[in-house]
Amino acid sequence: MENMANKVARIPNLVDWSTGEVRLMSAKCGSCNTYFFPKEHYQHRPGCSREGVENVLLPNKGKLASYTVQYYPCPAPFKTDNKITPYGIALVEFEKEKIQVTGIITDTDLKSLKIGMEMETTILEMFTNEEKQQVVTWAFRAVK
Amino acid sequence: MRDVYIIGTGIHPWMGFSEKVFADFAAVAVDGALKDANVEWKRIQAIMAGIFIYGGNAGHLSGQYLESIFGETGIPVVNVYNACATGSASLRMAYNSVAAGETDTALAFGADVSPKGFLTAKSDNAVQDRDVIRWKMGGLPNPIYWALECRKRMEKYDTTEEDLALVKVLMSEYGAKNPLARFKKTYTLEEVLKSAYVCDPLRLYEICPVSTGAAAVIVTADKELISKADKPVKINATTMGSAIYGDPTIRISALSCPSVPEAPMLSESYSASRQAYEKSGIGPEDIDVLELPDNSSWHYLVYLETCGFCKEGEADKMLRDGETKIGGKLPVNPSGGFSSHGEALSAQALWQVIECANQLRGRCGERQVANPKIAMAQTYGLMGNSGTTIMSL
């Protein structure tokens, strides 16, 4: 993995790279087994006791469940130093966790996208902040 | 519960951004409804107002602002927000108040002014407002959500880009015949297919923009007012639904969805429509004219299935066979739909109900469906909000 020392997520508690892999920060309910992302956005099964919710990281890899290519720039407060439009958006499925998560597609030929292909979680550098840190978001790319 | 009738409706025509204040548009719609119903302002015993979320204090208390224009009478005024289904919520409250006998005559209204730019997050709190995350980190304008679902549909069924374009062709043909619509230009299949992708497979002409507009509906159980009204329209049911656990739809503003479905797609609309069928004893096979929320061409197709007008994956065939045309088995969106209007959040569900009422009352001119007896208006709504209204002559 590239040097992550000088990188900071634009909003904390969504993406983690402390394990050496980039992984999304989810939470799992110990009672109804539902996974949430973002982790505070609970969606319990009706009747669940809501006991035993614990933070978990989603696997680094999943499968492409759907995608689109956005041809117009995303309006503010979205912000990137480099022009990224047109950019891909993926819906990536983590099969065991029974959850699909959206994310910008990076480092991938958008013409090669195919539902079912393997994708990995990575980061996308958005802009440099006043502390000269690279501000990043999570993203997905095709597994090479 | 008492029978409740729509006796008056009013609309301020849909348009783009305006410098005027929202209450001016609301007043035009309410004036129209009062005149149509042939009732004086003093007969209104409750106001159920859809709020204008970008309107600050005035917008959030839109009912009070409206009341002060026509003259304050001390009646209950309730302000409500349910995203695209806000108008459904205001109508449902007006209906319930009258049906329960709390009031005899009530007004439901909504007015919305299109923002100059895009709709974005309304707070800066990333923990409690996931709109903040989707705008700051997700790169997710609304149509992307529809495109992700549309792609899934095209992979699963035989929906084609021509089907998506054909929806716009039909909607533009009807919108051109609707003096209240914002977009009145007709398009050919080739023109739609040549328009740029916004987020593929959805093109510029296959998604609806935000608009400015206002709508008002007066409902009553007062026998005198019903008897002097021009073709009063009975509300057979007006319901609201929320989402059901396990709904696989990727909802606007969400960053995730379940991958193993345990509920129907667009479960809030499934729920609202099934409640309406049950309450009214009227089923999809009985509906003579339908207004559904065609925020995009994908919505047009999926809503026919969600509301039970055909089985999953069969809507494309209904469209191709002409069943959803005026003159077909189930005329859909003779108004021209959202495609010809654009979204005016708190007003749009009421506008859909008004188009249905106007169809039943035979007031639709060139876009009139032949002798409809039962009509249905169905909304969409962000974050699990939906409303269904079934009406009859």
Ligand SMILES: [Zn+2]
């Ligand atoms: Zn739970």
